[in-house]
Amino acid sequence: MKGTVLYEVKEEVAILTVDNPPVNPLSDGVRTGLYESLVKAEEDDSVKGVVLTGNGRAFIAGADISEFGGNVEGIPLNEVFNKLEFCKKPVVAAINGVALGGGLETALCCNYRIAAETAFVGLPEVNLGLLPGGGGTQRLPRLIGPGEALKMMLSGSHVPAIKALKMGIVDKTSKDVVAESIDFIKEMASNNDNHPRVRDKNEKMLEARGDKNILLEAQAMAAKARKGQFAPGQIIKCVEAAINIDNFDEGIKKEGEYFMECLFHPQREAMIHIFFGERAASKISDVPKDTKIKDIKKAGIIGSGTMGGGIAMCFANAGIPVHIIDQDEENLKRGVSVIEKNYDFMVNKGRLTAEQKDGVFGLVTSSLDYKDVSDCDIVIEAVYENLELKHEIFKSLDEHVKEGAILASNTSGLDIDSIASVTKRPEMVVGTHFFSPANIMRLLEVVRGEATSDETLATIMAIGKKLKKAAVVSLNAPGFIGNRMLFGYTAQANMLLLEGALPHQIDQALESFGLNMGPFRMMDLVGLDLGWRARKLSGKESPLHAKIGDELCEQDRYGQKNGAGYYNYSEGSRAPNPAPENEETYERISAENGFTRREISDEEIVDRCILALINEGADILSEGVSQRAADIDVVYINGYGFPIWRGGPMHHANAMGLDVVIEKLEKYKEITGSDVYKPSEMLVKLAKNGEKLGEAPEKDNRKEKLGFEMSSVANNF
Numbered sequence: 001m002k003g004t005v006l007y008e009v010k011e012e013v014a015i016l017t018v019d020n021p022p023v024n025p026l027s028d029g030v031r032t033g034l035y036e037s038l039v040k041a042e043e044d045d046s047v048k049g050v051v052l053t054g055n056g057r058a059f060i061a062g063a064d065i066s067e068f069g070g071n072v073e074g075i076p077l078n079e080v081f082n083k084l085e086f087c088k089k090p091v092v093a094a095i096n097g098v099a100l101g102g103g104l105e106t107a108l109c110c111n112y113r114i115a116a117e118t119a120f121v122g123l124p125e126v127n128l129g130l131l132p133g134g135g136g137t138q139r140l141p142r143l144i145g146p147g148e149a150l151k152m153m154l155s156g157s158h159v160p161a162i163k164a165l166k167m168g169i170v171d172k173t174s175k176d177v178v179a180e181s182i183d184f185i186k187e188m189a190s191n192n193d194n195h196p197r198v199r200d201k202n203e204k205m206l207e208a209r210g211d212k213n214i215l216l217e218a219q220a221m222a223a224k225a226r227k228g229q230f231a232p233g234q235i236i237k238c239v240e241a242a243i244n245i246d247n248f249d250e251g252i253k254k255e256g257e258y259f260m261e262c263l264f265h266p267q268r269e270a271m272i273h274i275f276f277g278e279r280a281a282s283k284i285s286d287v288p289k290d291t292k293i294k295d296i297k298k299a300g301i302i303g304s305g306t307m308g309g310g311i312a313m314c315f316a317n318a319g320i321p322v323h324i325i326d327q328d329e330e331n332l333k334r335g336v337s338v339i340e341k342n343y344d345f346m347v348n349k350g351r352l353t354a355e356q357k358d359g360v361f362g363l364v365t366s367s368l369d370y371k372d373v374s375d376c377d378i379v380i381e382a383v384y385e386n387l388e389l390k391h392e393i394f395k396s397l398d399e400h401v402k403e404g405a406i407l408a409s410n411t412s413g414l415d416i417d418s419i420a421s422v423t424k425r426p427e428m429v430v431g432t433h434f435f436s437p438a439n440i441m442r443l444l445e446v447v448r449g450e451a452t453s454d455e456t457l458a459t460i461m462a463i464g465k466k467l468k469k470a471a472v473v474s475l476n477a478p479g480f481i482g483n484r485m486l487f488g489y490t491a492q493a494n495m496l497l498l499e500g501a502l503p504h505q506i507d508q509a510l511e512s513f514g515l516n517m518g519p520f521r522m523m524d525l526v527g528l529d530l531g532w533r534a535r536k537l538s539g540k541e542s543p544l545h546a547k548i549g550d551e552l553c554e555q556d557r558y559g560q561k562n563g564a565g566y567y568n569y570s571e572g573s574r575a576p577n578p579a580p581e582n583e584e585t586y587e588r589i590s591a592e593n594g595f596t597r598r599e600i601s602d603e604e605i606v607d608r609c610i611l612a613l614i615n616e617g618a619d620i621l622s623e624g625v626s627q628r629a630a631d632i633d634v635v636y637i638n639g640y641g642f643p644i645w646r647g648g649p650m651h652h653a654n655a656m657g658l659d660v661v662i663e664k665l666e667k668y669k670e671i672t673g674s675d676v677y678k679p680s681e682m683l684v685k686l687a688k689n690g691e692k693l694g695e696a697p698e699k700d701n702r703k704e705k706l707g708f709e710m711s712s713v714a715n716n717f
């Protein structure tokens, strides 16, 4: 059994300490331990009360997520909670650290809650496709009101102890939570026989009865922030039951039914796949666990544009001083003022206090001189994509920055080995591909060069975690992971346009599938002119899929930046409006290229675009560019707006069944005649063996990596 509960008696108080490192989830051993310890405390006449706490940095991080979907052993959670809630002695939850999900639900079954000032609480089950199934949907609304409880459960947000105190989730905060709980329980046990239970607090439920707005607001919130997800609706139904059913146990029964529906829903498996996938992504199979990690006390950024500024904010937000260098004083001033404006915006929105802003913004310094980054432990170059320019910068950095410091390039497609080759420390050179806006987007592709050392890589993964990024390693190969897949996907969207579908139909079909933004809205946002200019410069004929986009650029339709692209945009608005004037162009280019435009179903649109992603992803895996299929999913969800509830393209393929994937690929190969749909060898092999996409093959069994023409991928959108 996993985990245990330590039992000791101090000053006539039984102290139960959950011990299941590192974050004390309620695994089978913990549930059994809790139950048995409560019985022991009840039977010990010398014990006046119970204090429940956690070992290490967490109180309890929730149910054991790895148990979901498998055979669960040990005492069921609700039986443990029942024992806790009806314990014959008063119980205080001494919340020493994080209390999430089942962890907060445990605390809600106790009579009193005292939290460490540094602790935080929350019911984040929704992020796993679940609802708080340990009574959270019934108890939290009773404590803080259904409106606030719904906000917490639908957002999955973490609430710091001080705020939790104001909201009424905890009764007290403390610096020494166990000692204070012991004193508290001694006092309460001697003064009082009647200890409060959350289940008995009905006032807030009665107040809410008949107030339709609470549920309507929750529905609006779920529709906006959790489009396509199953669990939010279930959470709302649970709270509706809490409000309208007098009998608490009946409400718990409803919660149990709705929880089981979530548990067996495919979205739960997809979202838990991403939870573990994000954590697995930081582990690199051939980098030993005990690899030394450099201490990053100060960071430098070269370039004060959008990317440089965003990356600087990431460091400052993590409490790391950051120095920005630009070669142009005007640019630098503008860049730093944009950073300040971003922080002011957060203050206006109430996300930061003015004091906090001064603190983080105070960590950002800037100058024009490379010497000022000489003492940095890492310097990230974030200038525009030009290999010669990057070579020059890295030569200068190598000269100026102290020995042992990491030099990183924020490139979306250039060759890291080539950049590393101009320095005397290639082992300390790495790619850090942040996504724009870097202070908001979670994805960080870490590009591992031929020479990048284990220490450099391990340090970057650790810093990625500190910056709250989902960091994923990619080998140095064209387009890395994300953009290489995006290339095939947008190319297919463009082919569908050439064959007869219209941009809004293609976008709508893919947005209904769950993508945040369809490909044509995305291309308009990025700018159609980037690829067009690069293709013009190369002097080569445009590939078929780029013909329409190039023609639109010839007509000065560059996308959102000048108000016209595949869509039209009103001034100052990002909302796409139809552009019927483009249809003549679509028809003409289709005809010129030998296509007879046809009706294309939404099913074909989704299949062709998503299969292009899957097939390329399988190649990326078989080349070892990505370590594992889940890494690709983490990239797609955090950087490209793929719906988390589908678990990413690779999980989606596994869920569909690889034999079905191959069948569909072959069908579209037949229809289009395109090699894009020639099933990847890896897919064929796995399907034959009844296996799923998982780990990349061992080094010797890998497909040869694509040759280098890095920029070609990036320039082809």
Ligand code: 3HC
Pocket: 022, 023, 025, 058, 061, 062, 063, 064, 065, 066, 077, 098, 100, 101, 102, 103, 105, 124, 125, 128, 130, 131, 132, 133, 134, 136, 276, 279, 280
């Ligand atoms: N169950 C099982 N394992 C868990 C876990 C959980 N609830 N929470 C964390 N872990 C594991 C992680 O997988 C990781 O394992 P690894 O070292 O092998 O990769 C390890 O614990 C450490 O986790 P993190 O790397 O995430 O550590 P951090 O310090 O960065 O974060 C945390 C700690 C904030 C607690 C974060 O782990 C977290 O958010 N955990 C999930 C919390 C959650 O969603 N709880 C609800 C669970 S569902 C539930 O309770 C249902 C109930 O209502 C019935």
